[in-house]
Amino acid sequence: MQLIVHGGAGDEPDEPDRRQSVLDEAAAIGADATTPVDAVVSAIDILEADPRFNAGIGGAIQADGVVRTDAGIMTDEREAGAACSMPGVRHAVGVARHIMEETPHVLLAGEHAVSFAEGFGIVPEELTTERTRERFRAADPPETDEIGERVEWVRERFGGADTVGAVAVDEGHVAAATSTGGRWFALAGRVGDVPQIGCGFYASPAGGASATGAGEDIARTTLAREAVRRLEDGEHPTDAAANAIDEFERLTGSTAGVIVLDESGQTGSAYNSAAMQTSTDF
Numbered sequence: 001m002q003l004i005v006h007g008g009a010g011d012e013p014d015e016p017d018r019r020q021s022v023l024d025e026a027a028a029i030g031a032d033a034t035t036p037v038d039a040v041v042s043a044i045d046i047l048e049a050d051p052r053f054n055a056g057i058g059g060a061i062q063a064d065g066v067v068r069t070d071a072g073i074m075t076d077e078r079e080a081g082a083a084c085s086m087p088g089v090r091h092a093v094g095v096a097r098h099i100m101e102e103t104p105h106v107l108l109a110g111e112h113a114v115s116f117a118e119g120f121g122i123v124p125e126e127l128t129t130e131r132t133r134e135r136f137r138a139a140d141p142p143e144t145d146e147i148g149e150r151v152e153w154v155r156e157r158f159g160g161a162d163t164v165g166a167v168a169v170d171e172g173h174v175a176a177a178t179s180t181g182g183r184w185f186a187l188a189g190r191v192g193d194v195p196q197i198g199c200g201f202y203a204s205p206a207g208g209a210s211a212t213g214a215g216e217d218i219a220r221t222t223l224a225r226e227a228v229r230r231l232e233d234g235e236h237p238t239d240a241a242a243n244a245i246d247e248f249e250r251l252t253g254s255t256a257g258v259i260v261l262d263e264s265g266q267t268g269s270a271y272n273s274a275a276m277q278t279s280t281d282f
C-alpha cells in the first residue's frame with residue numbers, strides 16, 4: 001500500500017512537530033490497511049480525532065456557533081460517496097464511505113446525513129474544544145438575526161484551513177478522500193469543495209488527489225479533477241500537483257494545496273499557501 005496524507009494548506013501551524021507526528025502515525029496506520037478505501041478512511045479517522053486539524057474534533061465553527069463537517073471519498077472504479085453539513089459528526093469520512101458502499105447516492109446532507117450516520121453507529125458528539133470556543137467568542141459573534149449584518153460579519157472573518165485528506169494505491173487500485181470542518185465563521189449551512197466530486201477529492205484509474213484551501217475557489221476550478229486529469233495526460237505526480245496549483249492561482253489568485261498519487265504509487269504535492277504538512281508511507 002502506498003499512501004500520502006495532508007493536514008491542510010494554510011498558515012504556518014502552531015505546533016508543526018506535534019502535527020507532523022500525528023500525520024506520520026496516520027500514514028503508517030493507513031499503509032497497514034488491506035484496501036485503499038480502508039487505508040484512506042483509517043488514516044483520516046486518526047486526523048479527525050485530533051483537535052490540531054480542522055476535521056472532526058476541533059473543526060471550524062460556523063457563524064451560529066456550530067461545527068458542521070463535510071467529507072468525500074472516491075475510488076478508481078468511480079465509486080463515490082460524500083456527506084455534508086453534519087452537525088457534531090466527527091468521523092465524516094466514515095459516513096461518506098457508507099454512502100458510497102451502501103446507497104445508490106453520491107451525497108447526503110444535513111440532518112438526514114446525521115440520521116444515516118447514526119444507523120451505522122456514528123453518533124454526533126461535541127466537536128468544539130476550549131481553544132476553538134475561545135476563538136469563536138473572540139470574534140464577537142453577531143446576536144442579530146438580520147441577514148445583512150450576519151453576512152457582513154461573515155465577510156470580515158471567513159477563512160481558515162487545516163482540512164485533512166489522503167490518497168492510497170495498492171496494486172493499481174486507488175482511493176482518495178478528504179474531510180473537513182469547513183472554513184471558520186462561514187454562514188450556517190455553508191458547504192465548500194470538500195464533499196463535491198472533483199473539487200476536494202477525485203480518483204480515476206490514473207490516480208487520485210485530495211485538495212485543501214479556499215473551498216469556494218477550489219470548487220470553481222475543480223482542483224482535484226484538474227490534478228488527476230494531468231495524471232491521465234501522462235504528467236508525473238510532482239508536475240501534476242505543481243501545474244494544477246499554478247493554474248489554480250492564475251485563475252483565482254487564491255491559495256490551495258493538493259496531494260497526488262498515481263496508480264504506480266508515485267506521489268506529488270504542491271501548495272501556494274504558507275504551509276502544508278504531508279506524510280507518506282509505503
Ligand SMILES: N[C@@H](CC(=O)O)C(=O)O
Pocket residue numbers: 008009054160161162163180181182183191192193194211212213214215216218
Ligand atoms: N477546503 C476547505 C478548507 C480547508 O481546506 O482547510 C473548505 O473550504 O471547506
